[in-house]
Amino acid sequence: MSDDGQTRAEKLASEIADAILDGTFEPGSRLDEHMLAARYGTSRTPVREALRQLAATGLIDLRPRRGAIVALVTSDQLEVLFVAMGELEATCARLSALSMTPIERRRLEVLQDAMGDLVAQNDVAAYTAANTSFHTLFYTGCHNPVISEMAIGLRRRLAPFRQAQFRAVGRLARSHAEHAVVVGAVLAGNASAAHAAMLRHVSLVEDAFEELRNVPA
Amino acid sequence: MSDDGQTRAEKLASEIADAILDGTFEPGSRLDEHMLAARYGTSRTPVREALRQLAATGLIDLRPRRGAIVALVTSDQLEVLFVAMGELEATCARLSALSMTPIERRRLEVLQDAMGDLVAQNDVAAYTAANTSFHTLFYTGCHNPVISEMAIGLRRRLAPFRQAQFRAVGRLARSHAEHAVVVGAVLAGNASAAHAAMLRHVSLVEDAFEELRNVPA
DNA sequence: CGGGGAAATCCTGCATGCAATTTTGCTAAA
DNA sequence: TTTAGCAAAATTGCATGCAGGATTTCCCCG
Numbered sequence: 001m002s003d004d005g006q007t008r009a010e011k012l013a014s015e016i017a018d019a020i021l022d023g024t025f026e027p028g029s030r031l032d033e034h035m036l037a038a039r040y041g042t043s044r045t046p047v048r049e050a051l052r053q054l055a056a057t058g059l060i061d062l063r064p065r066r067g068a069i070v071a072l073v074t075s076d077q078l079e080v081l082f083v084a085m086g087e088l089e090a091t092c093a094r095l096s097a098l099s100m101t102p103i104e105r106r107r108l109e110v111l112q113d114a115m116g117d118l119v120a121q122n123d124v125a126a127y128t129a130a131n132t133s134f135h136t137l138f139y140t141g142c143h144n145p146v147i148s149e150m151a152i153g154l155r156r157r158l159a160p161f162r163q164a165q166f167r168a169v170g171r172l173a174r175s176h177a178e179h180a181v182v183v184g185a186v187l188a189g190n191a192s193a194a195h196a197a198m199l200r201h202v203s204l205v206e207d208a209f210e211e212l213r214n215v216p217a
Numbered sequence: 218m219s220d221d222g223q224t225r226a227e228k229l230a231s232e233i234a235d236a237i238l239d240g241t242f243e244p245g246s247r248l249d250e251h252m253l254a255a256r257y258g259t260s261r262t263p264v265r266e267a268l269r270q271l272a273a274t275g276l277i278d279l280r281p282r283r284g285a286i287v288a289l290v291t292s293d294q295l296e297v298l299f300v301a302m303g304e305l306e307a308t309c310a311r312l313s314a315l316s317m318t319p320i321e322r323r324r325l326e327v328l329q330d331a332m333g334d335l336v337a338q339n340d341v342a343a344y345t346a347a348n349t350s351f352h353t354l355f356y357t358g359c360h361n362p363v364i365s366e367m368a369i370g371l372r373r374r375l376a377p378f379r380q381a382q383f384r385a386v387g388r389l390a391r392s393h394a395e396h397a398v399v400v401g402a403v404l405a406g407n408a409s410a411a412h413a414a415m416l417r418h419v420s421l422v423e424d425a426f427e428e429l430r431n432v433p434a
Numbered sequence: 435c436g437g438g439g440a441a442a443t444c445c446t447g448c449a450t451g452c453a454a455t456t457t458t459g460c461t462a463a464a
Numbered sequence: 465t466t467t468a469g470c471a472a473a474a475t476t477g478c479a480t481g482c483a484g485g486a487t488t489t490c491c492c493c494g
Contacts, residue, residue, distance in 0.1 A: 006281060007282070007477065007478095008477075008478070009269070032445080034444095034445080042478080042479090043479045043480075044446090044479085045262070045478055045480090048266060048447085049269050049477095052226070052266050052269050055270075056273030058363075064224045064227070064446090064447090065224070065447075065485060066446080066485095066486070066487095067446070067486095080362060080363050083361055083364075084364045084367075087312070087361075088308075091304045145297060146275075146298055146371070147304060150367055154363070192409065195412075224446090224448095249475075251475075259448080259449090260448060260450075261450090261476090262450090265476090265477085266447095282454090282455060282477075283455095283457095284456095284475070
């Protein structure tokens with residue numbers, strides 16, 4: 001069996017979430033319970049439970065008696081989400097400056113150096129992967145699972161809109177330079193500087209997104 | 218009918234949440250599906266859906282095949298929750314300083330003055346109510362429903378642990394003085410000062426809680 | 435040819451029933 | 465007396481069926 005101790009509803013929630021995030025279910029499309037049940041080879045009951053779980057994360061919109069649709073984010077809502085994520089990431093950086101252990105600070109330093117090499121080699125794929133690790137360090141480093149889970153949830157929701165962030169020329173070097181400011185503040189234990197630096201960093205990422213978005217495809 | 222367009226599961230989630238928050242269901246106690254279904258005069262299906270919804274908010278702990286229990290917060294987790302709420306409230310203040318409308322700023326000023334009168338009269342009940350309004354102003358004033366809903370959710374979860382915050386002598390005046398700093402920063406549009414002031418304010422509230430908690434009842 | 439309304443169809447919400455797993459209680463042996 | 469083991473009871477997970485509301489379709493009228 002492929003049963004990992006999880007219940008059907010939980011696996012369904014995870015699979016449906018993946019399907020939404022990878023574009024299988026487009027924003028605004030109806031999530032028919034019968035269709036989902038047939039698609040995943042189960043009955044409607046666990047599907048309904050999974051939908052409720054997803055609705056709580058904001059990934060889908062559940063309208064009583066009118067079914068579920070994949071949450072469609074307007075431009076305004078996207079702005080709100082980006083601002084929220086920026087603030088949470090900045091908060092993670094702030095708390096990390098206050099409460100990272102020496103080992104965690106060392107890991108941050110090492111990763112920052114390694115990413116410098118990736119910039120020199122202009123290895124976009126590896127840098128993108130390392131960038132995820134970079135931010136993950138702050139999620140764990142803030143030692144506050146409540147905040148980090150909120151941030152992770154927002155990052156997941158925004159993932160589809162962040163695909164091309166390192167494509168523009170010079171982005172890598174710029175990102176790395178911004179990271180350096182954040183790392184410096186955190187290692188120095190300067191909470192407010194860490195907050196400001198991370199906020200500036202993620203705001204610039206958001207700007208990069210806006211640029212890509214406002215250019216006709 | 219008492220049906221407000223809501224579904225049974227949603228009303229159940231709300232009622233069960235209330236029952237947990239007002240102490241009807243104590244932390245750690247099992248939430249038996251049959252019992253809940255009988256108690257609220259429905260079947261197990263909507264109960265299960267409500268439980269899943271509550272689990273997403275962190276109010277209950279849902280262990281596969283082993284039932285649901287009211288989330289019991291350890292002292293450590295409580296600390297984490299208070300820190301998270303402090304950071305979110307501070308973020309709300311920060312954003313409010315940047316984006317409150319003139320009308321919202323005026324409301325804040327008016328409320329702050331009115332609360333000054335309540336302090337003079339030592340009207341704890343009215344001050345407590347006004348305090349809720351005070352914080353609500355920042356939730357709406359930050360103009361970011363994602364962040365404000367997170368903060369509201371945390372405030373709800375922490376409500377049972379904040380009951381006695383204004384009992385100690387001089388708390389009212391102190392709270393009002395701290396509010397004054399926050400209001401001043403917000404009205405001046407000083408984002409970082411607003412952040413710091415609100416953070417300090419809620420941290421002191423947390424300290425007050427700790428004092429009450431460490432004294433044997 | 436277009437619009438409004440009614441009926442039919444579809445879908446969601448909920449109850450019930452069964453299977454599987456966990457928990458509990460009892461017995462027996464060390 | 466304590467512990468290991470087993471069986472029975474209880475509880476969760478899931479499927480199915482039915483009722484009520486929403487949506488679509490189609491027909492009739494303007």
